[in-house]
Amino acid sequence: MPLLEISGLAKQFGGLKALGGVDFTIDEGEIVSVIGPNGAGKTTFFNTISGMYPPDSGVILFEGEDIAGLTPDRIAKRGISRTYQNVRLFPNMTVLENVMVAQHCRTSRGVFSALFQTPAFLREEEEIRQRGKEVLGFFGTRLTGYRFDQPAFVLSYANRRRLEIARAMAAQPRLLLLDEPTAGMNPRETRELTGLIGKLRSERGFTVVVIEHDMRVVRDVSDRVVVLDHGVKIAEGTYEEVSSNDDVITAYLGRPAGEGSS
């Protein structure tokens, strides 16, 4: 059974078909890239999976159960976690608090145990803190040490992207959705992150869907590439197959003159 199996996923904004019936599957332990020109519907694809918008139609089977239309927090609890194209951290919370709060759905202590600070509460707090630090350690020393207690807004752009990934990891999902994780990074940082995306699978056992514009990253990390254009899947396969596909080239470069307009 695939980890995530999507069929006929459609989403419309007013008259605009952002997704027009997309089929998609990913198996446990795969890394799949989603590419496509601007406005192809890639982010919308993530938004509907993670529950930010309910899809108009279609089935999203996660571990065999339909999650289409569930609220985002339910979906997060089931094990799908994401990052955003335009980094969306909790800017005034500290780096550590950002990854601590992400474990909300994996923990359970409520008001009463917090009021009386029961041993169970203290133990859980400590676990949350430790796991938070451990997850931040995934990025070497970039987010550790004195950084723990810095508010997230002081971080550099690349570090914000890293923290966002750490936050998604801290929620202990099975499936990670990364929306353009290397956008805005310099080549060196991009290379480093490319390696880390591989490690997300090999060391941490996550299954990863990544939206990416940088073709070298796509080539290096993905087992399989899915190409979206105008809300429909126009190609799927290995990087080599997809990069030589005529439809894909047309989608990216536009149609040659004489084959009809627009």
Place this chain on the structure above:
Amino acid sequence: MTTTLPRATRGLDIDRRKVIVGGLLAGSVASFLSAIGMVETFDERMIIDPILSLGYAALVWIPVLFGYRVSQRVALEGMEAPRVGAGNVLAGALVGAIGGGMLGLFAVLVDAVNVRNVLLNVTPALVDLLSFHQPVAVGALLLVAVGAALGALGGVAHLFNPRVKSAIVSGVAWILLFSFTELVFGDIFDDLGMLSVDRLIYAADRGLTLGAALVIFGGAALGSLRFKGRASGAVARFQAMPEEKRRSRAFYFAAAVMLAGLLLPSVFGSYLNEVLATVGLFMLMGIGLNVVVGFAGLLDLGYVAFFAVGAYTTAVLTSPLSPNIAPEMAFFEALPFVLLMAALAGLVVGTPVIRMRGDYLAIVTLAFGEIARLLFQADWLKGTFGGAQGILRIGKGSIHTYFGYVVVASGVVALLVGFLRWREGRRLDRIGGPARLPGNSTPGLGITIMAGGLGAIVFGLLFPSFATWTVTGIDSEAVFRMVMVFVAIAAFVSWRLQDSRVGRAWMAMREDEQVAESMGINVVTAKLLAFVIGAMLASLGGALFAVKIGTIFPASFKIVQSIIILVIVIVGGMGSLRGVAIGALVLIGILGGPTQTGLLREFQEYKLLLYGVILVYMMLQRPEGLLPSARRSRELHQEEFLQDAWIKTQEGAAAVAEVAAEEAEEER
């Protein structure tokens, strides 16, 4: 176009535009305060016996402050520091003279033209007062002269170094404080049987004696010179402490305050007790609203509704005169029902507004607040709530027996918690090593808690025999004690929640609701929880209010209550417990609540005006509040924080250097 160079600040060259604008502003403020009757009303009260009344004091500060501000020259970084000297004094004097002249003109005008049918408070007595009991024309000239002198004083202030300046300010502040608290100290000296001391300081209910004023001023100024910086040093040292130590210090401090609060009321005298009980009541509700607005970021303008629910539930359950249902419970028996009703009300208000944000939420909750009041007032519920007549003879909160029970019960809980801690501590000791982390239990901690619990049980069992606190409106001492206990509970609840999983979820929700939801936080539960907890804390305030007053009417639960509680939270510092405490002390303690008086009884009429002024000033100058939480001030000053806060600290600088070195290393 050529760039204009900044105006030179050589010699006596002064900024004419600034001076004129400042002077006119000062004149307008002075005329306004006179026109609304403040000067005249305040004249009843003396600050220093023969020479200064509060009425004149209400005007004196204006030329001084404007003179000071206008003659101030901003030192720009990297530019030659502006020279201070005669220019400042002259500018100040001019501002004062213009202001005084304008006020004089005002006096002459209202003397010539009768405007009393428009401005009720512009009386001949006011004109007489403004012209120093001289003919108007002479008075107006005097005003110019006095204004100039005071303005010059403001300008002269620039010549002093900052230490002297702050010494003078603190001298003035202490004089005001002593004179405002005349009634309070009068009561206290009465209680202590030290009337002679009272006579020495105060001129028989007419302000400070001149001698006392001089002594106070001198003492305060000297004290300020001597101890300046000590307090901030202590604060800095406190903040530098490790988290654990800081927490325990804060806890002991709070405990000491509580103990003082339980013991001091017998010394305080009824007036101060009354004022402080009101302060406590608003502090309690401020703490509750802070959970909703400060922690969870839900701007609730109808908070008074929960206050009303608490008060009415108490009234209905305890009063023999409540129309339909009159179980005549005792206060403490009614309390669980009060909390239950408040929680329900929280759900009722919270549920429909779950998906609303910001302005929409504020408007809808505002409406809910009004609806609550109208319901309690409505004729069709008259059978239960008594309509516009309200409910009379609310039961006494006789707490001697019940309080004992409560203490015993908490003792039992403490025993249990202590035992669990002890066991956990033992377990951790056995595992040893890295499992032992700060915040973990230790056997010693467990034993301490258990000892505390035992003490509480003994105290609680003995309590009814040595204390008979009966809370009715009459015994202000008991009311205040009781309010203290409730405030402590509320503060404890919000303090514990802030740093917990629940508190973090609120925080995240306040930052970015959508993302919080995608990270697995159920925003519906989180919001409802905030509403319910806020409602329960407000209902405690309502219950206390009801027994304190003994009679409640729908008119006590107007929107202005919500607004004032919100102003307390904002002025004090949103999201900060200390801030809310300070906000309530300053605003309610000095100015008074919506219907209750504070230390400055004369301000009664002008309270709302002052609330407005304070709020506007704070929003402009210090939006994070008086004692903000670290988080909030970071939030409002992100840029400055980014620039320097971190680099300033030693390890910050080291870390920055380290990272830079690292980066350079990688670059190669």
